[in-house]
């Protein structure tokens with residue numbers, strides 16, 4: 261599991277450790293990791309051109325000490341000081357002693373950036389508030405234009421470390437070297453898009469419980485169910501899928517395709533698209549009446565393509581009161597707004613940003629700009645586990661717990677119907693006994709992995725059915741050791 265910690269907890273942990281260590285130890289550890297990464301990126305350090313963007317805090321100090329280490333190995337290092345009178349004094353002395361230069365003329369610095377092999381962004385780190393200030397923004401733009409690599413120190417300056425919000429201009433890094441632990445803003449869009457490849461340099465801190473966690477391949481085997489010797493299809497779990505309509509039979513087929521690739525022993529389809537479903541998947545049990553008399557299921561998926569007619573309203577009331585876990589997606593989410601039935605078991609909602617915005621009474625852009633805040637708010641308000649889809653998929657619980665962030669996926673997943681496959685898959689995992697939190701995050705992981713397998717390298721358009729077809733291979737990948 262990859263974990264990210266709140267800035268306040270990082271600061272407390274750093275303070276606790278610093279009390280036990282000689283002064284400057286943590287900054288030296290950070291700078292050594294940073295310099296080693298830069299050296300690896302440069303290949304040959306001797307004769308290379310390195311520009312440091314140095315702000316007024318310890319983030320600039322890290323950059324200066326790393327610059328000193330590179331200068332000692334023969335790099336030509338120049339520091340552009342954004343706040344000359346407040347630049348880290350020890351770092352500045354170290355850089356000068358190693359033969360590096362410092363400039364305060366930012367126009368001159370911009371010209372150096374144009375020709376740099378590596379630009380180190382030490383403008384701000386976890387102390388940053390708001391977007392980049394006016395004097396720093398042109399340097400960030402120059403680094404973006406330069407053919408050299410931009411390496412962010414701790415995090416790209418201008419992104420909010422705790423949320424990933426990007427309120428103004430920000431540095432676009434190719435690589436981010438972060439210290440001690442990940443910061444949430446490095447894992448959540450839009451901030452994550454600015455971070456490039458993230459490398460973690462351990463500095464020995466223990467910041468306690470994380471606020472964000474990302475499943476790793478090695479976590480999947482422990483979460484995915486495996487049938488035992490005494491399993492039968494009912495013990496493995498039956499997932500009921502209420503999806504599709506005469507107008508949208510495809511949504512039913514896609515949700516069922518996802519459900520069949522999950523862990524349930526059987527899929528029971530309920531709705532008016534049974535013919536289309538059985539033609540494609542003869543193994544599915546079908547029922548044309550309401551969910552209440554469809555037979556036993558261990559979890560329901562309701563919503564894709566069901567519309568907003570009276571049958572759909574009745575169905576959602578029935579499944580919410582059924583006493584088994586329910587996943588609500590797509591049209592079902594709109595119906596949820598008017599439903600008075602209290603869910604009688606775990607509830608998992610799977611909105612995209614637009615659907616989440618409608619439930620929260622805000623607009624899509626607001627949700628996309630502050631995904632973490634909105635997914636938490638929706639989980640609290642609806643007392644449900646919420647899987648917010650999109651460029652960064654997040655899963656939040658209604659009770660305080662780290663939010664899960666999905667590390668897999670590809671932009672090619674933004675294709676019609678892929679969300680239906682995801683809801684079927686997650687529902688199938690719910691029926692197999694996973695909690696809403698695990699079902700949602702494991703489904704997002706496998707779905708993203710399947711999409712990557714389907715699109716290949718360098719990538720090409722894929723359909724939702726391609727994603728469903730790639731799920732068994734993704735599952736096998738995920739449980740293969742090593």
Ligand SMILES: NC(=O)C1=CN([C@@H]2O[C@H](COP(=O)(O)OP(=O)(O)OC[C@H]3O[C@@H](n4cnc5c(N)ncnc54)[C@H](O)[C@@H]3O)[C@@H](O)[C@H]2O)[C@@H](O)CC1
Pocket residue numbers: 274275278286287288290315316317318319320322383384385386387388389390391392393396413414415418439463
């Ligand atoms: N505290 C520690 O023990 C360690 C801290 N380290 C480094 O120290 C950093 C944190 O240092 P600081 O607490 O000094 O904070 P920062 O260096 O992140 O920034 C603080 C300074 O930046 C200014 N500032 C805030 N927002 C700004 C903006 N939008 N544009 C321009 N300037 C802005 C503030 O006025 C303040 O002077 C970490 O990110 C990390 O790089 C590392 O050396 C590891 C150890």
Ligand SMILES: Nc1ncnc2c1ncn2[C@@H]1O[C@H](COP(=O)(O)OP(=O)(O)O)[C@@H](O)[C@H]1O
Pocket residue numbers: 590612648649650651652653669670671672673674675676677678679680681682707
């Ligand atoms: N920019 C993106 N990058 C990665 N994945 C994305 C992106 N946009 C959407 N997705 C994923 O694609 C799927 C689309 O689901 P959804 O929005 O419900 O579409 P549909 O209703 O057509 O099925 C979700 O799994 C979502 O997380």
Ligand SMILES: [K+]
Pocket residue numbers: 319381382383384385412413414415416417
């Ligand atoms: K930085």
